Amino acid sequence: MRLKKFDLNTLSVTALGIGSMVGAGIFALLGEVVLQAGAYTYYAFIISGIAAMLTGYSYARLASAFPQSGGLTSYFNRAFKDKFVSGGLSVIYLLTSYISVCMMAKSFGIYAADLFTGARDYNTLVNIFAVLLIVSIAYLNMRSFSDVGDTEIFMVAFKLIVLVSLIAFAAKDYTPQTVSLHNDTPGLMAFIRSIGITFFAYAGFGIMTNASAEVNNPQKTITRSIYLAIGIVILLYMGLAFVILNYISPADISRDADTAVAIAARKLMGEVGYVVMYAAAAVAFISGTSATFFSTFKISRSLSRQKVLPEFYNKKFWRHGTWGNALSILLVVLATVYFNFDAIVNLASASYLVSYLGIFIANWKLRRFTLPSAFLVFAGFFLLLFISVAFIISIY
Numbered sequence: 001m002r003l004k005k006f007d008l009n010t011l012s013v014t015a016l017g018i019g020s021m022v023g024a025g026i027f028a029l030l031g032e033v034v035l036q037a038g039a040y041t042y043y044a045f046i047i048s049g050i051a052a053m054l055t056g057y058s059y060a061r062l063a064s065a066f067p068q069s070g071g072l073t074s075y076f077n078r079a080f081k082d083k084f085v086s087g088g089l090s091v092i093y094l095l096t097s098y099i100s101v102c103m104m105a106k107s108f109g110i111y112a113a114d115l116f117t118g119a120r121d122y123n124t125l126v127n128i129f130a131v132l133l134i135v136s137i138a139y140l141n142m143r144s145f146s147d148v149g150d151t152e153i154f155m156v157a158f159k160l161i162v163l164v165s166l167i168a169f170a171a172k173d174y175t176p177q178t179v180s181l182h183n184d185t186p187g188l189m190a191f192i193r194s195i196g197i198t199f200f201a202y203a204g205f206g207i208m209t210n211a212s213a214e215v216n217n218p219q220k221t222i223t224r225s226i227y228l229a230i231g232i233v234i235l236l237y238m239g240l241a242f243v244i245l246n247y248i249s250p251a252d253i254s255r256d257a258d259t260a261v262a263i264a265a266r267k268l269m270g271e272v273g274y275v276v277m278y279a280a281a282a283v284a285f286i287s288g289t290s291a292t293f294f295s296t297f298k299i300s301r302s303l304s305r306q307k308v309l310p311e312f313y314n315k316k317f318w319r320h321g322t323w324g325n326a327l328s329i330l331l332v333v334l335a336t337v338y339f340n341f342d343a344i345v346n347l348a349s350a351s352y353l354v355s356y357l358g359i360f361i362a363n364w365k366l367r368r369f370t371l372p373s374a375f376l377v378f379a380g381f382f383l384l385l386f387i388s389v390a391f392i393i394s395i396y
């Protein structure tokens with residue numbers, strides 16, 4: 001079935017955003033954030049959550065003024081008359097999205113290899129599972145956009161139920177005498193790096209604006225969906241940070257950082273909870289990859305029509321997919337197999353931070369149409385600029 005206008009509502013758009021955010025960002029990176037930030041993990045999530053909300057504000061103003069499926073690329077095209085600038089920023093964001101797919105696929109491979117064989121460090125098996133995820137989700141998005149909206153709600157609901165259950169088990173066992181296992185104060189560079197990583201855990205919310213042309217009353221629907229999705233995810237991440245800080249030791253985190261959430265589930269919910277958490281992680285990687293492909297397929301078509309990308313990015317390959325999509329999928333597969341997980345994390349985090357700075361600039365340049373709050377635009381821009389520069393310095 002082809003996607004019809006107004007097929008998506010607040011619930012499905014919110015699910016799309018949560019599905020994109022709650023993926024590799026929490027299942028694979030929470031342990032790394034705790035290793036970097038220690039007792040300051042809550043502050044890392046709060047600071048990056050504020051940056052995400054402020055970025056979401058500018059996104060919402062732009063989506064309300066210009067409800068187009070191109071999303072970010074449409075805003076850049078309107079804000080920057082120089083095609084080199086607008087096209088360059090759009091291509092950076094597109095590449096960033098594909099890098100995030102690499103990260104989610106690699107994370108899926110780690111979880112799958114660990115669950116089925118216990119051979120998490122066996123790179124060949126990890127890469128096989130990762131490639132299977134990329135190819136299958138690309139197939140789904142090429143086959144029908146509407147399938148994404150229909151299935152995303154159920155996948156997100158399952159993830160939230162499992163993760164909230166873990167938090168509930170932790171809260172049930174918690175007493176005032178419970179002492180956090182992570183009382184160490186992090187170094188400045190380590191803490192700043194943790195903020196950059198946690199921002200990546202929120203970064204997927206931008207894909208919701210790509211659905212603005214497919215909803216009724218985008219001014220209300222997209223704005224509500226962005227704030228609702230980010231708000232839910234902030235609460236979820238804080239709850240999961242509470243679980244790890246109070247129930248998983250530093251030694252366990254150091255040994256199993258990539259699967260810290262599953263380790264917590266085993267301790268608090270037993271073997272059944274452990275397996276269910278692995279299933280939730282798989283769903284998270286699947287829904288996150290699906291939501292990102294939904295966005296990138298639309299963006300690449302838009303850039304092709306603007307003559308930024310070659311014409312074959314708008315030339316039909318199969319169903320809703322183009323020859324450009326097929327080439328991009330091939331490149332994503334090669335990058336996933338070639339690069340290690342840490343390199344993908346650093347590259348994805350840094351590129352998301354940089355590309356999202358353009359959203360604030362676009363919102364301000366188009367302020368005659370978007371009518372933004374100057375305070376919120378400049379506060380968000382300088383906060384994200386500081387995080388971006390500091391994060392890039394911290395990884396070199």
